[in-house]
Amino acid sequence: MCENCVSLSPRGDKHAVEEGALLTPKFDASELITAVAVDAQDGQILMVAHMNQEALEKTLATGEAWYWSRSRGELWHKGDTSGQIQTVHDILVDCDQDCLILKVTVAGDGGCCHTGRRSCFYRRVETPAKGPAALVFIEQPRSS
Amino acid sequence: MCENCVSLSPRGDKHAVEEGALLTPKFDASELITAVAVDAQDGQILMVAHMNQEALEKTLATGEAWYWSRSRGELWHKGDTSGQIQTVHDILVDCDQDCLILKVTVAGDGGCCHTGRRSCFYRRVETPAKGPAALVFIEQPRSS
Numbered sequence: 001m002c003e004n005c006v007s008l009s010p011r012g013d014k015h016a017v018e019e020g021a022l023l024t025p026k027f028d029a030s031e032l033i034t035a036v037a038v039d040a041q042d043g044q045i046l047m048v049a050h051m052n053q054e055a056l057e058k059t060l061a062t063g064e065a066w067y068w069s070r071s072r073g074e075l076w077h078k079g080d081t082s083g084q085i086q087t088v089h090d091i092l093v094d095c096d097q098d099c100l101i102l103k104v105t106v107a108g109d110g111g112c113c114h115t116g117r118r119s120c121f122y123r124r125v126e127t128p129a130k131g132p133a134a135l136v137f138i139e140q141p142r143s144s
Numbered sequence: 145m146c147e148n149c150v151s152l153s154p155r156g157d158k159h160a161v162e163e164g165a166l167l168t169p170k171f172d173a174s175e176l177i178t179a180v181a182v183d184a185q186d187g188q189i190l191m192v193a194h195m196n197q198e199a200l201e202k203t204l205a206t207g208e209a210w211y212w213s214r215s216r217g218e219l220w221h222k223g224d225t226s227g228q229i230q231t232v233h234d235i236l237v238d239c240d241q242d243c244l245i246l247k248v249t250v251a252g253d254g255g256c257c258h259t260g261r262r263s264c265f266y267r268r269v270e271t272p273a274k275g276p277a278a279l280v281f282i283e284q285p286r287s288s
Contacts, residue, residue, distance in 0.1 A: 005274070006271045006272060006274065006275065006276070006277045007274075007276050007277065008276075008277060009276050009277070018259055019259070020279070021267075021279045021280070021281075022276055022277070022279060023269055023278065030173075034178060036180060036189065036192065038189070043187050043188070044187075045180065045182070045189070045245055048180065048243040060269075060277060090269075091268065091269040091271075092266075092267065092268055092269070092282075093265065093268075093269060093279065094191070094192060094264040094265050095257055095258070095259050095261075095264045099192040099265075100269075101189055101265055113239055114239065115163070120239045120243075121237065121238050121243075121245055122236075122239070123165075123236065124234055124235065124236055124237075125167055125234075125235040125244075127150045127204050127235075129150075130150065131150065132151050132153050133150045133152060133153070133166070133167035133204060134165055134166060134167065135164070135166060135167055135237065136165070137165075138236075
């Protein structure tokens with residue numbers, strides 16, 4: 001698919017996946033892997049999205065974050081429209097290789113969320129003793 | 145299901161989901177929501193797992209992290225076997241409410257990963273110019 005790209009390796013047994021030194025990502029039933037984008041400087045979680053194999057290969061090849069947009073059903077070069085390109089400095093993978101962390105710096109206005117916030121995680125859950133769980137805003141949209 | 149519990153609210157329209165003050169989680173086709181557990185003190189990402197509605201309700205009701213184990217197909221009170229109970233101090237939710245961050249402190253030996261590491265993200269992806277993407281270990285198992 002990607003002639004001059006970094007390649008992904010086929011899945012081995014449990015030991016190879018957990019203690020091996022090859023990237024053998026596990027794509028789920030929808031052929032996606034979860035990706036958590038965090039700020040490379042302060043570690044704040046900015047967004048959680050998904051990648052298919054092509055998005056992961058493009059991310060590895062270009063050093064910029066590509067995702068699979070589940071809502072639009074298409075490959076998504078983050079920032080193409082908004083200018084919020086994510087330059088990827090490091091990628092971490094978890095034990096069973098079904099999740100990635102991307103350490104990124106964000107171009108444009110430095111934001112990540114389409115609502116105008118830096119992070120998509122701008123609300124905290126309040127848990128009363130009983131009744132509906134409420135949300136408290138911890139970040140407001142930046143004024144444009 | 146949970147008589148004296150904090151309740152979840154039904155999904156509203158896009159504006160209600162993104163700018164509203166009620167927790168209206170979006171469960172995927174497998175009836176799961178992604179949950180990222182981070183250390184409440186230093187913010188390190190410890191693990192990424194999934195919750196079904198019951199796991200989320202139990203987490204809200206008990207203040208300890210419950211997940212749905214996809215591999216075992218059962219409700220999973222994290223730490224029941226290992227002692228690594230996760231006390232939940234804060235929960236954040238993202239814009240479309242299909243992902244949660246749990247800020248936790250971990251009991252027992254303070255670890256999270258079944259491989260004996262603190263975090264499941266103990267390997268960094270190395271990207272050569274071409275060829276198989278390799279992994280570099282950034283955390284080793286603690287000696288027991």
